Amino acid sequence: MTQTPTPAASTATASQPPGPEPAPAPAAGLPDAIAAALPPDPYEQLEVARKITAVAVAARASRLELEAARLRQRLADRDRVAAGLADRAARLELALRDADARLRTALDDNAKLAKERDSLAQTTKKLARDLAKVTAFLKVRLVAVTNSFKASVSKWPHSSVASDVLCCVHPLLRTVTRPFEQKLTITHITPRLTSDPAPKLRTAATSPRRYSTAVSPKLTSGATSPRLEGHMAMSPWLPSSKMSSAANSPPRGRSISGNTELLLIFAYTAAPQETLRKADEIFGAENKDLFMSFQGLLSRSLS
Structure with a gap:
């Protein structure tokens, strides 16, 4: 049989004061300072x-x-x-x-x-x-033309003019008959006449290129002005230092070689047209400047 508590007993139990809380157990592995800081x-x-x-x-x-x-x-x-x-x-x-x-x-x-x-x-x-x-x-042609030219000159009436022309022809022959290595440096001709034992008469007003009426081929009679076949006078062989002008001088850096020397001799034994034709054949299309220079020289000689 169960006994129920009386009201007096429960009041006595509730009126008792609570006891102190138990202290927390220290955590395993923690220092005491850290364990004390934990709540x-x-x-x-x-x-x-x-x-x-x-x-x-x-x-x-x-x-x-x-x-x-x-x-x-x-x-x-x-x-x-x-x-x-x-x-x-x-x-x-x-x-x-x-x-x-x-x-x-x-x-x-x-x-x-x-x-x-x-x-x-x-x-x-x-x-x-x-x-x-x-x-x-x-060389062969020049020798042949020179021999023919000598034969023609020997028939001229004035031996002094013939000797002067022959003195100009002989250097041409020596120039063209040079060896091949020396012919590369041949320049154009500067013909000079030898001194004549009998001095030629000149007028005081004429230049070295113009002789007096006793010698000039243009002013003398046919007996005193020899021409070869009536084509060219002896004016190109006059002793003048100004023989070459701007029209008949070779171009700058170029020289008229033995071909022109041969043509100059050939000009005394042939017509001017034949001489120009031969010159055109010899110089060719690549040397038109030399051909024009020679043409000017020939025109000046014929004037």
């Missing part, structure tokens, strides 16, 4: 532990973020270096292609120059043979 309530201790864990995680996350940023920076630097190396490799490849193309062009030019050199060597040999043939032909 006695276990829930409060869990809240403190949660906050400590959050701080630790935040610190760890911050360090990891810094490390990740540093790694990203290094990766970006490596990417820039790789891009620079790729650009340099592309430039070097372009330079290599350019150098290869220039090398091929240089090799092609070298081959073309070698072929052109061989062709020029063959052309030079051929021209040397042709020049030797022409030189021999001119």
